[in-house]
Amino acid sequence: MENSEPTGIGTGSVKKGIDYKWIVLSITTIEMFMVSVNGSITLISLPAIFNGINIDPFTSFQYLIWVLMGYSLVTATLLLSCGRLSDMYGRVKLYNIGFAIFTFGSILLFLTPGTGDTGAIEIIVFRLVQAVGASFTFSNSAAILTDAFPPNERGKALGLNQIAFLSGQFIGLILGGILAFYNWRYVFLVSVPVGILGTIWAYLKLKESPLPRRARKIDIWGNLTFFAGLTLLLIGITYGLLPFGNDPMGWGSPWVIASIVAGVILLVAFPFIENRVEDPMFKLSLFRNRIFSLANIAGFLSAIARGGMMFMLILLLQGIWLPLQGYSYESTPFWAGVFMLPLTAGFLIMGPLSGWLSDKYGSRLFATGGMVLTAVSFLMLAVLPYNFDYWIFAIALLIMGLGNGMFGAPNIAAIMNAVPSEDRGVASGMRTMLQNSGMVISMGMFFTIILVSLTQTFPPVLAVSLTSAGAPGLIAPMSALPPTGSLFAAFLGYNPVRVILAAVPQSVVAALSPATITTLTGITWFPVTLAQAFMPSLRISFYIGAAICFVAAVLCALRGSRYV
Template sequence: MSDNVPAQAEKAKTSIFGFFKNGVEYKWIALSNVIIATMMGTVNGSIILISLPAIFNGISINPLTSFQYLLWLLMGYGIVTATLLLTFGRLSDMYGRARIFKLGFLIFTIGSVLLYLTPGTGDEGAIELIVFRLLQAVGGAMFMANSAAILTDAFPPSERGKALGLNMVAVLSGQFIGLILGGVLAVYDWRLVFLVSVPFAVVGTIWSYLKLREVSFRAPKAKVDILGNITFVAGLVLLLIGVTYGLMPYENDPMGWSSPWVIASLAIGFLLLIMFPVIESRVESPMFRLELFKIRAFSYANIANLVSAIARGGVMFMLILLLQGIWLPLHGYSYESTPLWAGIYMLPLTVGFIVAAPVSGMLSDRYGPRWIATGGMLIVTLSFLLLAWMPYDFEYWQFALALFIMGAGNGMFGSPNSASIMSSVPPDERGVASGMMSTLMNTANTASMAIFFTIVIVGITNSFPAAMASSLASLGAAELAPILSSIPPTGALFAAFLGYNPVSSILAGLPPSIVSAIPASTISALESSTWFPSTLAEAFMPSLRLSFYIGAILCAIAAILSAMRGERYIHEVHAKSREASP
């Protein structure tokens, strides 16, 4: 980097923070572009969680026998974004952040339109949905890789925490708006679930092309790190595909961890990822700037972010399972209505985040991010413990309080931590730094879902048959145990998630001679909204509590790492002090 970088960066700031002819400061234009992209991406990510039953019905496919499509629709988006963020982050440093950001908007819009127009049905329709969603993910990776860098370029150090805090509010708000929108729109037409993002995508594309400018300090043109890109993408894809298929049944096993293809995929993926830092330390223009980890604030903040993302990545999914599959049916809600009400009942998490994120961002601008972010992780640790100590038939105010505390803690951690990472690097490295931060977080989120899935599925596999037999015996219907025990653990888990009572479909498939021999009172009890949730809870809750305890431990570790980052480090300030020193 040349010696005149600070002077050029300061000169760039003078033009950045000037007013347009219309009187709007550029920093607010940049923030509006980023927030539109953030809201659009996060709404798109969560809306599908709620609307999957309607989507699968719309393309005429049985979700309980199409587990692989379910997993790819849930996890495919995260796999693609995790593998591409680093590449787009580095390219944006070389060719312009605004350029890559705008192109991401356009590709995302095309993917959204294609999802709405999905022509196929059955397996063909499911594959088309997955492909179009992966295309969406390419566009999402382009603007996700640049969002934090664009805000860091546009806002001075004294306001970065506030700007990133507002963007973090958009992240969680979008997730929960998606949950509620998915529940409402799926009632009318499953295609509306994908159409709803198109107007925002079109507006965002036009707005970014009209107003977003190249104001960043460009990195010198360099060769694209082809070897590093191939190694990283192949390693991460193989690893995440192995994890995904490890969650699927294999032959007579409820999960596929013993599959030779899964073992080979995981082994090769790990090997390639181990080779990646070695390659990056030797190539001329690495995509992953290992030297940035020499900056204490950058390294500890990123590692704390990684660990906390593993803790929280699968939490939303687990909480939706708890609400949709157990608590809401036990409290009189029909299975068809549980997706919408699950989104509504999780709103305290959003409220806590919205309250804490902008306030903590502004406080970190004034007092530094170290202890605010650390305190946030300690609060999240407490919320995990509160959730682990609750019974499955909890009082809602207790659950809402735990969610609010979790949202507030994550809000306290998120924006100061992001500001700490982005402020610690040179201006011409912000694109790759943003890509590194997002890559670590997205990889951790996908891994987290796989980890929590595995814990829960293993627990249900071991406990569900016994819980089923005991519950049937209490009804005087022990003879049905061999029949109803045929429900696979993954089928029971996803029946809960998708808002189905699998008992009804199994009884409907039995020969009339068997059904007629079952007392009507027994059939009524089995098909009620309480029997299956209560039976599932006995097998589900021990593993769910274990996942919450693991989340608490990980958040406590993240708090320690956060405290180890040291005092506030702003690259521009330290660069000037080094210049001023003799």
């Protein structure tokens, strides 16, 4: 039964009075809000952060990749272990520890002492500290909420929790633009008071559930195999996006190939190991439940479809559309966040509503419909020209937000309702691990599609465009620079052509006419040139995202009807 308590859960349910569940909701809401603000504020403030530590956009693409993907990589590898440890030693205890570690990481980021490459490495390391804390909170948040709320209210609770997450995304986009204007360090400071409040509130108010549990052992071999396998695979994907030798990408690197192959072998061996250990951390028997297995796979596919989507849309806005509308490169990071707000609005409208309705009518209809809507939004985005009318773009984003909001809370509620209480920690860890792994795979997939296309199509497009502008002498020096550097420069709020002209021999620049220089350094020449190479690959990404969402919708529809 989709929305009823599975066998065994009733004996472990929390019954601490009517007020306790709202205390739990308030604490997990603070945590979701903090993590969400941290994610969106970091993404929209990366230009100010990298400018603040004096990063060269043409030589530091690897730092951008690690700031974006390192956080998800660590959480993906740790979530299962954290879920199992929580079932063994207490969800609340490890949840509180995670809250404190995340806050400590935010303080370290605010105090980042270095500049240049050193500063970028410090930011990456401190973000990984945050990720360790987030792993403990992510793996327990849904489980603690599920313990506190009865089955017929869990969708509503998860929906309200989702409001905090999505509100945090909205506030993070706005705060990032405002705080980064004054000082990039304030971007990280904003999480500190929220984290301190949440840590103290959780420590004082949360209580462990009296779950019936036998003595369990730590799954050493499973932990080692999974951690090593997923780490090697994700590191291989990450470095495959970076240049290797004379190649613009690293997929031919022996280290990348060896890392991916070793990671795949270990992950293939992982389920066989889990079937033979006494207390597996990845409880494969849970997948015998059709609702649990299909809902998790649908969540994984949803994460793959949308994980890199936000960054691709911001690249489209900052590198092409906003400059064509007359916005300066320095202002595009802030305005990109503003123009993405319809996506958040759709989340805010549908997230809590779908959670509440799924408690009454079951999750299958809402999860399926949400994925269909998301697929439709991808198709709408795929057919837009690069200089689109904003209202059409905004409608597509709103539909995407509505679809993901309709899918989120009902799908999580279906997963958590499908497991016995003593396994909620590991089940929550499995769910979030699959989601975060999907996000990392999505970033790698979308980046690969975009970068492969740019490296193949940007040089000839650039040559034609430079010749038309009266600057054929710039073809050789500008073609020698990596296309990713131009894209990265636009993302960081630089005028890429000004950066490029500063890097080529001045004798070449001196040979250009003033009119040609004015054309090249204007705010329209580079976006139009970039769009010719960028848009075909972006459309492919959107079509792939739509196809993945349709598959997820089919899985949601197949997982069974609601019955009471």
